[in-house]
Amino acid sequence: MAERLIVVGGDAAGMAAASQARRRRNRDDLSIVAFERGHFTSYSACGIPYWISGVVPDRDQLIARDPVTFRESFDIDIRLRHEVTAIDLERREVIARDLAGGGEVREGFDTLMYAAGAVPVKPAWARTDAAGVFGVQTLDDGAALLDWLEREPRPRRAVVIGGGYIGVEMAEALIQRGLTVDLVEQADQPMSTVDGDMAELVADAMRGIGIHIRTGLTVTGLEERDGRITAVVTAEGPMPADVVVLGLGVRPNTALAESAGLPVGPTGGIRTDRRMRVPGVPGVWAAGDCVETLHRVSGMPVHIALGTHANKQGRVAGINIGGGYATFPGVIGTAVTKVCDLEVGRTGLRERDAETAGFEFVSVVAESTNRAGYYPGARKMAVKLIAERPSGRLLGAQIVGWSEAAKRIDTLAVALWNGMTVDAMTALDLGYAPPYAPVWDPVLIAARKAVDALAGAER
Amino acid sequence: MAERLIVVGGDAAGMAAASQARRRRNRDDLSIVAFERGHFTSYSACGIPYWISGVVPDRDQLIARDPVTFRESFDIDIRLRHEVTAIDLERREVIARDLAGGGEVREGFDTLMYAAGAVPVKPAWARTDAAGVFGVQTLDDGAALLDWLEREPRPRRAVVIGGGYIGVEMAEALIQRGLTVDLVEQADQPMSTVDGDMAELVADAMRGIGIHIRTGLTVTGLEERDGRITAVVTAEGPMPADVVVLGLGVRPNTALAESAGLPVGPTGGIRTDRRMRVPGVPGVWAAGDCVETLHRVSGMPVHIALGTHANKQGRVAGINIGGGYATFPGVIGTAVTKVCDLEVGRTGLRERDAETAGFEFVSVVAESTNRAGYYPGARKMAVKLIAERPSGRLLGAQIVGWSEAAKRIDTLAVALWNGMTVDAMTALDLGYAPPYAPVWDPVLIAARKAVDALAGAER
DSSP: OOOOEEEEOSSSHHHHHHHHHHSSSOOTTTEEEEESSOOSSSSSSGGGHHHHHSOOOOOGGGSSSHHHHHHHHHEEEEEEEEEEEEEETTTEEEEEEEHHHHHHHEEEEEEEEEOEEEEEEEOOOOOOOOOOOEOSSSSSHHHHHHHHSSSSOOOOOOEEEOSHHHHHHHHHHHHHTTOOOEEEEESSSSTSOOOHHHHHHHHHHHHHOOOOEEEEEOOOEEEEEEEEEEEHHHHTTEEOOOOEEEOOOOOEEEEEHHHHTBBBBBSSSBOOOOBBBBTTSTEEESSSSOOOOETTTOOEEEEOOOOHHHHHHHHHHHHHHHHHOOOOOOOOOOOOEETEEEEEEEEEOOOHHHHHTTOEEEEEEEESSSSSTTTTTOOEEEEEEEEEEOOOOOEEEEEEESSOOOGGHHHHHHHHTTOOHHHHHHOOOOOOOOOTOOSHHHHHHHHHHHHHHHHHHOO | OEEEEEEOOOHHHHHHHHHHHHHHSSSTTTTEEEESSSSOOOOOOGHHHHHHHHOOOOGGGGSSSSSSHHHHHHHOEEEEEEEEEETTTTEEEEEETTTTTTTTEEOOEEEEOOOOOOOEEGGGOOOOOOOTEESSHHHHHHHHHHHHSSSSSSSOOOEEEEHHHHHHHHHHHHHHOOOOOEEEEEESSSSSTTTTHHHHHHHHHHHHOOOEEEEEOOOEEEETTTEEEEEEEETTEEESSSSEEOOEEEOOHHHHHHHOOOOOOOTTSBOOTTTBOOTTTEEEEEEEEBOOOBBBBTOSSSSSOOHHHHHHHHOOOOHTTTTTOOOOOOOOEEEEEEEETEEEEEEOOOOHHHHHHHHOEEEEEEESSSSTSSTTTOOEEEEEEEEEEOOOOOEEEEOOOOHHOOOHHHHHHHHHTTOOOOHTTTTTOOOOTTTTOOSHHHHHHHHHHHHHHHHHOOO
């Protein structure tokens, strides 16, 4: 009889694992059942802000692979609208509730892939039945928000709570739809994924498109009338709102895993080894937004919910479940986004992370351009480097620029990944042609400036 | 008395060296005299095609730093229109001819920086006094060509000889100016800096904008009438031409150096050590388009004339002359260009280079997109990887894509620089957001495909 793999969660990590396992083992060797509580498999949650803004017109464009593909091409028994409610490690079975048809199913497993994803952070004050309050984690969230935005009376005043990637992207999307937008952030800057000096460049761009930024402001409640949201209550008084978007981030979805006894680390994510096995629990694997992972620079566990990690981790788990060998070596915190035409990239540690991790360091910001200064379309770009002293090892990098900027963070990410020093980086052979870079690439200019700063710091 | 540094050649390498030396040593310690036979210092030869096309309207935009800056800010005695005609290592002096004023000057030196650049390859048949034949190496070349293009009777039929970067860029520039353009290439493909499969994508784009490509065709002469060029003679007959652009590449300008006894390597470039010293010749340094350098992947010397290398090498020499310590660790052959909107990047070895160097390898081409497939503006991108077998070490990479493609070669260049295997590359933490990449970045997709090819090759 075939071995049975059960996958809890049918999004990026779970389906990547299932597909990779299937590539290596056929149905006679491994049967695969995947439970997904939502309506969809493998969709791009990162694309939701662009769907809301109208840049991406159709929801289905966000769906990478539909269940039919998984069933027919991969021979995976994918069961949508089924929520796994219990995992019994002793009896090697899961219990799932059929959210559509009602009733429960029990399925035995030999191998379990836990990929339940993340759940939005939702403080007590945000728990309301009032209409007009939305998360933006799932396609269903997005559909509900779009419906609200298009229904009469049309909302005109939006408040976005939280100034991280999703908050900033949603604020831009709502501006593009013609709403007035306040963005409320508890910290002293939005986009706190980069340091304050770089975040200020982003905040300027946000203000430039009409987003009202309210930093250092704590939300304490929501006001409603006749079942509709009317205002966000803050320490400085109420802010009127016809629609409220919660962008407070996510946390690992581990309730079920913890009940079953799977180990959870200091970040709240499930612990795994390098092969994505759950340590001490034979035959159980975990991957994606529900796990914590190693930050390769700080050496500490982190929880970063991002599709690209989920896909990689799922692939690694699937290769291993399939009888192959693969490891996931951790992350370095690379991320990119944009606010209108302003592009933002980051990798590694911010200054505060470097301090927390105990590093001594210098940091520099080098101003340059994306193209040769004389080439049409040359726009400003700021590259920040954080380098350990006295070693000169790169610890982190940030880029903010107006065009062709964000993905240059990859160059720095690969340098960081390989433990390069800023001194060694000054010699890197990067592509040069006037439409693409000054003769000293912005990355090299920043590396040179960091070398000078290190020399100065040692004097 | 101050030590005397003489710089032969006042472009990128020479002036980078002079500036860096000056940063570390003041005029009382080091006097600096730089001889430049042309009219300009530190200009962007790479920008000439964009000046010819009109994209960059003004010649002076291509001049990075003028002589006044070097004299006043750096205290460098820069002498334009002075051609060094002899170097006497015994007597430690150079002789320079004043091309403008006439006469000769002799200057003694303690330290010599040889940075005489490159000279265009010009076969015997190309030596003509006929008007209408142009190189495009110097600003003077560019000015002469522009003058010819704008003078009556206006040229309408251009033939560009040579299908490398400069030939392809000049062909595009001339199309943009409204000329008909034939591009003649002796090899079986233009843009032979990438492999044939990738070059074919470039050739398609060139044909798409109306460039007539003639490959496998040898030029044997030029025809003229009344002192004007009328045709290019080839093995297949004459090709009518009102203007001929020679894009046959350059070779190191070493005549003077060789007369003085400086050692020249197998590529024809001057040999240097890692600090840019000329070995066996105390007090003499060399950098830029006149030297050969180490290719870090093949381990063999190469001659690559490119402003970015010249600047880096000059900087290294100048730091060392200034009493500091720096090394130039070699190159990996990274280059980028574009043909209209098609972007081309390359790094490391092509297939033929890998064969020449004796490597066994697999190569793969992965098709992907620059953005998430659903994000507006997503365009096709092909990433080629060449990986050693069985080790999996990356040996080379090429990218051809329609938008936001070329500079992604830097990601691969840094991976190659650090000796990464394609297997390790599949785990790289690269920036992901829908406007910038699919959830599997094109670089990662290619790495995965290379891993599969390696596994297949070992079966």
